[in-house]
Amino acid sequence: METTIEKDNNSVTTKDSSKMAFELENTVPWGRNLGEYKAMFNLTGSDLDKRIISFGDGPASFNCEMSQLNKSVVSIDPIYRFSTAELKGRIEQTKDTVMEQTRKNSENFVWTRIKSADELETIRLSAMDSFLDDFEAGKSQGRYVNHQLPDRTPFDDLTFELGLSSHFLILYSQLGLDFHLACMTEMLRVAKQIRIFPLLDLDAKRSELLDSLVEHFRTDYRVGLEKTGYEFQKKGDQMLTIKRR
Template sequence: MITKTRPNFRGQTEFKLDGIVPWGRRLDEYSAFFALKDILPRARILDIGGGPSSFACEAAQLGFDVHAVDPIYACEGRVIRERFDATAPAMRTGLWSAAYRFKWKYYGSEEQIYRRRLEALNLFLGDFEGAGRERYLSGALPDLPFGDRAFDLALISHLLFLYGDELDGDFHILALREAMRVADEVRVFPLVNLDGRPSSHLPDVMRALADDGFEVGTELVDFEFQLGATRMLRVRRV
């Protein structure tokens, strides 16, 4: 257990992170915050910025056609594990010190979150270094290595909006246009930043995508960890 003095004031940035961290999630989490019950196994799915998530591995085991893209996939598995190990302490400290900004029903504790992230990493690396290696391509928004409409659904988990202080509004618009180039539908979660504030980029992003002719809206999901993070962005071709 991390033992640090818990701050007794609000409004500070508890997460002291160096860029976007390799912090992966599991299939049940994706299913909850992306509301995936309506997705059929024949759907072609892309996990954008998947990092060391085990979603692609676990979904493929259920018969789904899933690929994942992330610049970290250019690295060897041992390097990905080293990056996870290097950033985990800062993430754990941030979760512990900012505990008042989360609902803990789904996970229970910071310790259990870490264990789930480690489970995701181990499942991912087993697939990435084994039979599932072809599922993972190195690439990054806003320039994905896929043809037009190669996928039915693209998922962007804990990347856009969450890191809105580092990725500006123009990047968000370019990134989502690119995601819609390669997929018929895009779902993004969450729509708040690391400090739990609603993203200031969201209104302009939604307006730009609507002007492009896409159907754009936010939808309530049956998941809440960051307080108030209960909606996903859904963009579809009309």
């Protein structure tokens, strides 16, 4: 049973399919902020100055906040096909259910950085409000791109210095090894290095895919597991890093 995550954006139709439906009614938008991205990915000052692509960014405020700091981030996600009004309406429809599930499973989270479910709700809604305010401008500036991995992205090889995936790859382990290999291969085509957080699956267990992914990419890349400064799901404090040699 999927009892232990904030039930964010489970746009996955079936447990064993690599196909996802992105009808609005299957989408549960839920997004994190820049402070959380910095902690999840151990982003240093010089990392923040890199040209960044962030995969499965959804309604996170990472892109918006970075753009306000004149930093360079392109976010890709299939939910960017929807309008601001549609996403806003869907957040309104689903937020109470997400919070109810989080409260019900509160023993599965570490309440130090975020101190309570009420605070979590405030942080998430504030991040998503910032995203919604920025969405139209960001789309027209090419910062939000409607795209579904593992399809080939519209970017040349090594356009970006850093590629991120927060709470998408590995978390959705049920999409299978082939899906993950294809997505990560595309990420590594366009970015010199990638970081993926967390390394848990939807049941909050260490992903079964992890060893195979490490084994696969270590032939051609430098692969590491790094402890980060972020732990909200218990034991979810590590990221996978893959860099060109």
